[in-house]
Amino acid sequence: MSTGGIPDKARAILAQRRQYAQITADRHMKEINDKIPEIARLKAELADTGSELVRTVLANPHNIEAAVGSLKDKSLALQEKIKELLIKNGYPEDYLKEKYFCPYCDDTGYVGSRKCACFTRLVKQLSAEEMNRRSPLELCDFQTFRLDYYPDTAGQEGISPRKQMERVYQYCVRYAEGFSLKSASLFLFGGTGLGKTHLSLAIAHAVLDKGYHVIYGSAQDLFRQVEREHFGKDAADKDTLQNLLDCDLLVLDDLGAEFESGYYTACLYNIVNSRINAQRPTIISSNLDSEQIQQRYPERIVSRLLAVYQSLRFMGKDIRQLKAAGQ
Numbered sequence: 001m002s003t004g005g006i007p008d009k010a011r012a013i014l015a016q017r018r019q020y021a022q023i024t025a026d027r028h029m030k031e032i033n034d035k036i037p038e039i040a041r042l043k044a045e046l047a048d049t050g051s052e053l054v055r056t057v058l059a060n061p062h063n064i065e066a067a068v069g070s071l072k073d074k075s076l077a078l079q080e081k082i083k084e085l086l087i088k089n090g091y092p093e094d095y096l097k098e099k100y101f102c103p104y105c106d107d108t109g110y111v112g113s114r115k116c117a118c119f120t121r122l123v124k125q126l127s128a129e130e131m132n133r134r135s136p137l138e139l140c141d142f143q144t145f146r147l148d149y150y151p152d153t154a155g156q157e158g159i160s161p162r163k164q165m166e167r168v169y170q171y172c173v174r175y176a177e178g179f180s181l182k183s184a185s186l187f188l189f190g191g192t193g194l195g196k197t198h199l200s201l202a203i204a205h206a207v208l209d210k211g212y213h214v215i216y217g218s219a220q221d222l223f224r225q226v227e228r229e230h231f232g233k234d235a236a237d238k239d240t241l242q243n244l245l246d247c248d249l250l251v252l253d254d255l256g257a258e259f260e261s262g263y264y265t266a267c268l269y270n271i272v273n274s275r276i277n278a279q280r281p282t283i284i285s286s287n288l289d290s291e292q293i294q295q296r297y298p299e300r301i302v303s304r305l306l307a308v309y310q311s312l313r314f315m316g317k318d319i320r321q322l323k324a325a326g327q
């Protein structure tokens with residue numbers, strides 16, 4: 001994915017909802033102005049009351065309450081009249097009001113300084129869609145995972161790729177079935193096109209279906225997003241890292257394919273370490289084997305990855321190529 005753009009996408013959707021509510025209210029206003037001129041007149045009077053209110057407050061800084069009281073009554077009476085007229089003409093009484101999708105935050109995504117539940121829901125929904133987006137044509141689930149792609153003759157490893165992948169597959173199916181916050185963390189490694197992303201997405205989908213909060217993304221995309229937010233200006237936009245640390249299951253795909261950067265390494269350490277300490281399961285997949293991991297990442301990351309994570313080794317021939325060749 002890129003949980004990458006997901007908070008941004010969520011904000012864009014909220015902005016669209018807000019705009020829609022405002023445009024609809026404007027359209028209704030024009031319609032009513034034409035059809036019920038009396039309401040237009042009352043609206044103008046209401047606006048006058050508003051500016052009068054401001055003037056009154058400025059002029060009577062010591063006796064605001066008394067001055068404001070009568071204007072408030074006036075404005076309430078005007079609003080009441082408008083409602084009555086709307087109803088009399090066959091419109092709902094709130095016809096001129098902006099109708100926001102979310103009544104709690106008026107589609108701003110925030111209630112005070114706190115994130116509104118609608119925002120969190122939107123982010124979850126978008127993450128789920130993002131998982132499906134990767135390969136819309138071929139669903140990455142357990143049903144579409146085939147074992148006959150893997151050669152059934154044993155190589156130097158002493159076990160045939162098919163036998164090995166049967167074990168890996170069974171492990172993943174059971175892992176997904178029995179997922180809980182106490183589940184192990186997994187390290188999926190092996191050559192390109194062997195089904196690591198396919199199986200991690202299959203697990204992600206299954207766990208998501210159970211109602212857990214799952215984040216899936218490539219290491220490159222997720223780290224880049226964290227970095228962007230870290231150095232960005234808006235304090236409210238810095239929740240990707242927190243989500244990566246807090247979510248029930250994090251699937252970090254393609255570790256080792258990201259640019260080499262001290263910031264990313266620090267980020268990886270933080271994620272791996274914090275999630276182990278908080279007992280949150282993580283699935284990491286990589287083209288690198290344990291030796292290459294040791295070469296590329298500092299010992300404090302490697303020791304955690306290799307000792308704490310359950311390793312699953314992928315074997316076989318590049319299935320991406322097999323499929324492209326029509327097999």
Ligand SMILES: Nc1ncnc2c1ncn2[C@@H]1O[C@H](COP(=O)(O)OP(=O)(O)OP(=O)(O)O)[C@@H](O)[C@H]1O
Binds near residue numbers: 149190191
């Ligand atoms: N066992 C399988 N059965 C059916 N399709 C598979 C299987 N394994 C992989 N595929 C398909 O082959 C393609 C490549 O698989 P995938 O992306 O999972 O490989 P990968 O191990 O993640 O490779 P990389 O290391 O390059 O990321 C995908 O389209 C995937 O759906």
Ligand SMILES: [Mg+2]
Binds near residue numbers: 196197198
């Ligand atoms: Mg992959």
Ligand SMILES: [Zn+2]
Binds near residue numbers: 102107110117118119
């Ligand atoms: Zn809301």
